[in-house]
Amino acid sequence: MDLTNHPILTVLLCFGAYLAGSVLFAIPVCRAWHLPDPRALGSGNPGATNVYRAGGWKPALTTLVLDAFKGWLPVWLAHLAGMSILVQAMVALCAVTGHMIPVFFRFKGGKGVATALGAGLALAPLTTLIMACVWAVIMWRWRISALASLVAIGCGPIISAILEPNTLPLFGLLTLLIVVRHRNNLIRLAQGRETGL
Template sequence: MDVANQPLLLIAICALAYLAGSILFAIPICRLSGLTDPRVLGSRNPGATNVYRSGGPLPAALTLLLDALKGALPVWLAQTFGFSVFAQAMVALCAVTGHMVPLWYRFQGGKGVATALGCGLVLAPLTTILLALIWLLIVWRWRISALASIIALGSGPVISALLEPDTLPMFGLLAIVIVIRHRNNLIRLAQGRESRF
């Protein structure tokens, strides 16, 4: 579907994506489980890695799943309505932006990696699966989530250009915003102070 034909529908889906992205599932999961608030652990990021530090693999896996779903569902909705890949990428970026600057948490959010994962699995599954494998390999070798995220998402533009070139603009923008979002982690990595699993 051409964006020009249904601009209000696309705006509505983008708004829904942002609002869904603004739900930081790490926080209610930790509260309901009686765990330490993830915003005071490690990198102080409300994401699956800090939930893992607080409560282990099960709450972390649930956080990862829900943070991915809030990215996947709006993109799937845009796909269902027949919007172009470009329009779906806009929806994906709105969901990731919601996680990074959430309305519900005074615009103080997380890094957006899990939400980007969910968006990518719907929009560009081959590229995203390969990036996830890169992430797992880096974590297995160095046990540093931030390093894995930076390398994996930083590889996104090259891999998407080779496998799913229509999605290159989305992965290019995701690489930029997620690397910028990890700027403090980059400083700690350079200083050898970045937290490990």
């Protein structure tokens, strides 16, 4: 059977990616480290930055890796099944959307940056690694996670258009989703009120 054009498998992969994305690892990680709920800290975002504020780099790194993995795994499975780039991109978007609007947490989730990182590494590794380097440089210079994330994701469509043009639609949509999720951060950045680490 040719799996590459199998609609049922496509639906299952997308649904599975959404469910995987809906697992907000920041919450169980904080519980394991006996830390406060990350949703009650800083911006209220259940992600690695707030986990870092609560407990330092070890639980934050654990959260980052797990949130990235849940984005990487479904896309890798779609690739393993021989699905098209379009289907892999759909799976990636479902994983990121799951993190942003998680069914397990009353549809109140995070910003999706780490999950997008994992999905991007599976689908467009070169583009994603360059974006990660951009994030690291901005973070090193200004120590503001939201600023680093917005600059890095904003560079995504440009980098992908040059290096991996078949993934440009994915990075365009990811940029739109993540910028919308950072709208409050954008307001605080404009007002000079955004806090760093």
